[in-house]
Amino acid sequence: MVETSTECGPAVEExxxxxxxxxxxxxxxxxxxxxxxxxGAYFYNPxxxxxxxxxxCYIHDLDGRKLVDFNNHHTAQILGHNHxxxxxxxxxxxxxxxALSAPAGVETGLAEEMCRRVKSVERIRFCNSGTExxxxxxxxxxxxxxxxxxxxxEGGYHGSHDVVEVSVAPPLDKAGPAGAPHSVSTAxxxxxxxxxxxxxxxxxxxxxxxRLLARYRNELACVIFDPRAGILAQRPEFAQxxxxxxxxxxxxxxxxxxxxxxxxxxxxxxxxxxxxxLTTFGKVIGGGFPxxxxxxxxxxMDRFDSSRGPTGFFQSGTFSGHPVAMAAGxxxxxxxxxxxxxxxxxxxxxxxxxxxxxxxxxDVDATAVGVGSLFSIHFAGGKxxxxxxxxxxxxxxxxxxxxxxxxxxxxxxxGLLMCAVSAPMDERHVDGLIESVGGAL
Numbered sequence: 001m002v003e004t005s006t007e008c009g010p011a012v013e014e015x016x017x018x019x020x021x022x023x024x025x026x027x028x029x030x031x032x033x034x035x036x037x038x039x040g041a042y043f044y045n046p047x048x049x050x051x052x053x054x055x056x057c058y059i060h061d062l063d064g065r066k067l068v069d070f071n072n073h074h075t076a077q078i079l080g081h082n083h084x085x086x087x088x089x090x091x092x093x094x095x096x097x098x099a100l101s102a103p104a105g106v107e108t109g110l111a112e113e114m115c116r117r118v119k120s121v122e123r124i125r126f127c128n129s130g131t132e133x134x135x136x137x138x139x140x141x142x143x144x145x146x147x148x149x150x151x152x153x154e155g156g157y158h159g160s161h162d163v164v165e166v167s168v169a170p171p172l173d174k175a176g177p178a179g180a181p182h183s184v185s186t187a188x189x190x191x192x193x194x195x196x197x198x199x200x201x202x203x204x205x206x207x208x209x210x211r212l213l214a215r216y217r218n219e220l221a222c223v224i225f226d227p228r229a230g231i232l233a234q235r236p237e238f239a240q241x242x243x244x245x246x247x248x249x250x251x252x253x254x255x256x257x258x259x260x261x262x263x264x265x266x267x268x269x270x271x272x273x274x275x276x277x278l279t280t281f282g283k284v285i286g287g288g289f290p291x292x293x294x295x296x297x298x299x300x301m302d303r304f305d306s307s308r309g310p311t312g313f314f315q316s317g318t319f320s321g322h323p324v325a326m327a328a329g330x331x332x333x334x335x336x337x338x339x340x341x342x343x344x345x346x347x348x349x350x351x352x353x354x355x356x357x358x359x360x361x362x363d364v365d366a367t368a369v370g371v372g373s374l375f376s377i378h379f380a381g382g383k384x385x386x387x388x389x390x391x392x393x394x395x396x397x398x399x400x401x402x403x404x405x406x407x408x409x410x411x412x413x414x415g416l417l418m419c420a421v422s423a424p425m426d427e428r429h430v431d432g433l434i435e436s437v438g439g440a441l
Contacts, residue, residue, distance in 0.1 A: 009400055013046055016403045022062035026050040041074065044402065044414045054081030056424040059411060067411040068429050072420040074413070075230070075374060076283035078262050078344070079335055080424040086287045089331035093324050104323040110330040114285065114295065117265050117333070120255075120275040124295030125304060126321035130258040130282035131159030133292035134224065136315050137254045137278045138163065141222035143313055144300060145252065149219045151199040151212070154181045155387025156226035158256055158280075162187065162194040164224070172391055179208040203232060203386040206241050217249035225253065225276075229260035229268055230374025230418050232384055239272040252300075258282035258292075259418065263372030264341050271371070284336075287328025290319075340423055344373035347421045347430050351375060354434040362441055366397075377401070377416040377437075404440035405433075 017024060027047035030037040042048045049061045057080045059069045072078065079086060093106065111124050127133055138150055150163060154175070158164035165187035167175070176182030181200040185192075199216045201209050201223075213223070223246045227234045246253045255276035260268030262284050269276060278296035285291055295301060303313040352375050355368035365381040378384050379394035379401075398416045405412055410433050413419045421430070 009396065012400050012403045012407070015407055017046060019065070019407065020047075020049060020061065020063050023047060023050040026062060041414065044399065049406065049411070056080045056082075057422045057429060065409070067406065067409050068425075068432065070410060070412045070419045070421070070433065072422050073288065074283065075259055075262060075418055075420040076286070077288055078284045078373075078420070078422055079287075079332055080422040081288075083287075083332075083335065083423075085335055086328050086331045089287075089327040090324055093327035096323075098324060099319070100323065104326070106323055106326040106330060107321040110285070110326050110333065113330060113333045114281070114293065118257075118267055118269070118279065118295070120269060120277075120297070121279055121295040122298040123301035124281075124293055125301065125315055126326070127292040127294070127315070127317055128290050128319050128322075129159065129292045130256075130280060131161055131292070132317070132320075133258070133280035133282060133294045134158040134164055134254070134256065135161045137280050137294040137296075138222060138224065140294075140300060140303060140313065141252045141254065141278065144303065145221045147219055147221040149197050149199060149216060149221060151201055151216065151220055151223040151251070153201050153203050153226060153387075155203065155228065155232075155390060156224070156256075158224055158226055160187070162190040163197055165190055166195050166198040167200045167387075169387075169391075172388065175388070178202060178386075178388055179205060180212065202388075203228070204235060204238055205386070206238065209242060210245055213245050213249055213251065217251060220249075220251045222252045222254050222278075224256060226256040227260055227268060227272075229263065229372075230370040230420065231376045232386070232390070233369045234272075234371070236272040239274055243274045243276060252277040254278045254280065256280050259374065260371070261285065262374065262420070263345065265336070265338060268371070284332060285329045286325045287330075287332035289322070289325035289328050291322075291325045291329060335423075341372075344421055344423060347425055347427070348373040348375060350427065351421065351430045351433065354431065355437060358434060358438050358441075362438070364441060365394075373421040375419050375421075376413075377419075401437070401440050405436055408436040408439060410436050 027037045051059045052062050053060050058066050060066050114124050115121050154167045157168050167184050168186045170184035174184050183195040183198045183200050185195040243253050253276040255269050257267045257279050263271055281293040303311050304315055352368045359366045366379045368375055368377050369384050379397040
């Protein structure tokens with residue numbers, strides 16, 4: 001086995017600084033007025049690149065370097081940057097009005113398209129982010145069932161409201177037994193009651209999930225399932241098991257498709273062969289603009305239908321269903337044909353297989369996991385099946401690889417997590433990344 005070295009850390013960081021002085025200056029300027037300079041997901045040491053522009057599958061940084069973008073703005077830019085159809089749709093909508101204090105009609109078109117694509121979605125509502133989508137879906141489940149607790153999976157991320165920021169990345173010394181994880185709030189300032197409202201389930205462990213769901217079935221408003229698409233290797237049979245077990249106990253299932261919807265026309269749930277009660281969406285359905293959505297069975301979603309009088313449920317927001325985001329999202333959906341998905345997924349499979357062949361050939365303890373066009377690279381031996389496995393990976397090695405790949409013209413997600421292929425890419429981009437990973441090793 002080849003062991004990674006810590007000695008190369010300072011050297012690769014020095015080269016990174018030398019190659020990105022304008023990004024360094026931009027970061028220092030930002031720090032003077034914004035805590036930490038950038039939002040949390042953007043930051044990595046010593047500072048993040050500042051991007052000047054994007055086109056197709058490339059981004060250009062302030063120092064004039066052109067990089068192949070496997071980050072895809074956290075997987076959201078499935079068509080690449082500035083796709084002509086999306087740009088045309090945005091320009092057309094902007095020429096008609098940016099925000100109009102009334103329905104613009106385009107939101108209905110996107111809603112029809114989403115309901116057509118996803119079998120389990122009979123009605124859908126739009127909001128501004130994935131966080132809002134999971135907040136409203138959980139609130140709906142609580143209101144319908146009259147119960148307050150939710151079940152979520154250890155390591156699952158569903159946005160930044162109190163009840164879902166539990167056991168997202170708990171310290172292992174506080175996480176409890178693997179088969180019965182403790183509920184650990186991981187957000188500073190969260191309600192002190194949040195952790196007590198969450199039952200934490202382990203990924204890929206049918207026995208533990210069955211035991212915990214049976215134990216708390218009379219208290220659970222819902223199970224929310226984030227399949228960690230692109231980060232963990234998920235078994236379709238496990239997803240099916242979770243849905244079957246929840247239904248057996250009359251607990252609604254919320255399926256988080258905010259990342260996974262990019263794997264095919266019907267999303268990850270079609271790939272797994274499941275039909276959840278509610279689904280949350282985001283990222284790709286906004287064509288690069290802020291967006292969220294939640295939808296599902298008509299009898300649940302129609303609680304928001306106030307046209308016949310008050311129902312006790314309400315969801316709105318000044319910018320929910322924003323016309324420009326809706327236009328960009330509909331244009332994106334229209335481009336995502338079965339052939340485009342086949343192209344994306346073929347490249348994703350080629351990339352993961354190529355990387356894993358490289359790691360085996362070099363005898364490096366690393367693995368590439370993912371589904372469809374999504375992938376992550378973990379520096380660890382064995383399979384990545386749950387949060388406990390992820391927590392023990394060599395994150396310092398992943399960081400050095402990130403900087404080393406930037407040096408060679410490839411831009412990946414922070415920590416090499418949740419990266420993605422985009423539609424403008426072809427085999428040259430994928431093979432080039434594999435070769436560059438070999439060079440960085």
